[in-house]
Amino acid sequence: MxxxxxxxxxxxALVRQALNEALPDTYWIQAELSDVRSNSSGHCYLEFVQKDARGNNLIAKARGTIWANVFRLLKPYFEESTGQAFVSGIKVLVQVSxxxxxxxxxxxxxxxxxPTYTLGDMARKRREILKQLEEEGVLTLNKELEMPMLxxxxxxxxxxxxAGYGDFCNQLLENPYGFVFYPHLFPALMQGNQVEESVISALNAVNSRRDDFDAVVIIRGGGATSDLSGFDTYLLAANCAQFPLPVITGIGHERDDTVIDSVAHTRVKTPTAAAQFLITHMHQAAVLLEEMAGTLTSSLTGRMEQERRRLTDLxxxxxxxVENRILREEYQIKQKMQQIYNGIxxxxxxxxxRLLLLEQKVSDASPERVLKRGFSLTLxxxxVVTDSAQLRLGDTITTRLAKGEVISEVK
Known part of the structure; x- marks a missing residue:
């Protein structure tokens, strides 16, 4: 029949009855949130999805509801515990009926x-980002930069x-040492879904004027802890890690470091702490300069005293x-004069x-000597007559002897 x-x-109705009978209890499930939205009544409507680990394709989906009486307690509890907004894209461990x-x-x-499950998943994502940055060789680049002395x-x-920005500026302005700072604001959104894009844009603006600055401070005063997820992204962390100026973060939380805290040069808790860090750094530089100035003054005083004693001694x-030098010079002059005298x-x-030799030669060659040896001169x-052709008959000639002369007539 x-x-x-x-x-x-x-x-x-039969399906409802069968499900109630087959699944009467509550169950803990792991899923990713999708399409999270709430209405004016305070109810939250969302979808739970599961993706294939390999292909990232959806393999399961279910509609979910969190009634207002539960949601008003569950949402702040989750966000305060995790520092993560209750939004689409996060993985949760929830109890459902x-x-x-x-x-x-x-x-x-x-x-x-x-919340501990989501915390674990967030920590895993942070570890994966940090590991990727380390494999790329950029994880500690900003930490390795030297903070300028001034x-x-x-x-x-x-x-x-x-308010944190105002606190930061006031702290710098009213520092007890009277140091002068020159803060310049590059506005950015510090909460919401546009944190990553906005902060990266501000970093690019700073980079275009990097010669005008000594360091970069990223601060966020107040705001919900759940808004910190925007600082846990790979792109923002990579930009901070590779930034050419030291990056100081003070984004207003104490429990956990975000990814950009892990790659920044210096991480502090709050904007006020960031200002105090800069003041302390300047104070340390001032103390060092004072010590160097004292050391230099002491060194100069000692050197001046040393040179004064040396001058007095000289x-x-x-x-x-001078006396010894004069004596040496006199002795050297006497030696030179004696050398000149001996040379002369x-x-x-x-x-x-040589003159005696020449005199002897001249004497030996003189006419007198020649005449004494029996020679005579005919004039x-x-x-002097050297050739008979020079004479004519009747010429009178004079013959000079060693002793006397003879006058003759040519015949």
Missing amino acids: ERAPLTLYELN VEFHELYGYSLTVTDID TQRIAVISSSTA TSRLPLV IQILTRKQH KDGK
Whole structure:
């Protein structure tokens, strides 16, 4: 016998009854949130999805509901515990009951949530980002930059209306040492879905003027802890890690470091702490400079005293030095004069000897000597006759002997 056909409502009622009987308890499930939205009544409607680990394709999906009386307690509890907004894209561990409604169909009603699971997933994502940066060789680049000794020109990335920005500037202005700082604001959104894009844009603006600044401060005063997820992204962390100026972060939380805290040069808790860090750094530089100035003054004083004693010693020794120098110079002059005298004597002796030799040669060649040896000179008109052709008959000639003369007539 054939059964009478069921209406759709009747079939759905059977499904509802079967599910209630088969799944009467609550169950803890792991899923990713999708399409999270709440209405004016305070109810939250969302979808739970599961993706294939390899292909990232959806393999399961279910509609979810968090009634207002649960959601107003569950949402702040989750966000305060995790520092993560209750938004699409995060993984959660929730306790649900299985519901089926004849009109609305299958859904999961959330009764509780375990934030530690999401914390673990967030920590895993942070570890994966940090590991990727390390593999790329950029993880510690910003930490390796040297903080300038005088860090006064500060590029500040913050919301222009944030109380933390005002606290930061006031702290710098009213520092007890009277140091002068020059903060310049580069506005950015510090909460919401646009944190990553906005802060990176501000970093690019600072980079275009990097010669005008000594360091970059990223601060966020107040705001919900759940808004910190925007600082846990790979792109923002990579920009901070590779930034050419030291990056100081003070984004207003104490429990966990975000990814950009892990790659920044210096991480502090709050904007006020960031200002105090800069003041302390300047104070340390001032103390060092004072110590160097004291050391230099002491060194100069000692050197001046040393040179004064040396000058006094030289002054006292100067007369003796001058006297010794004069004696040395006199001795050297006497030696030079004696050398000149001896040289002149030697030259004169050689010249005298040579003159004697020449005198002897001249004496030996003189006419008198020749005549004494028996020779004679024949003169005509006072001139020596060397050729008989010079004479004519009747010429008178004079013959000069060693002793006397003979006058003759040529025949």
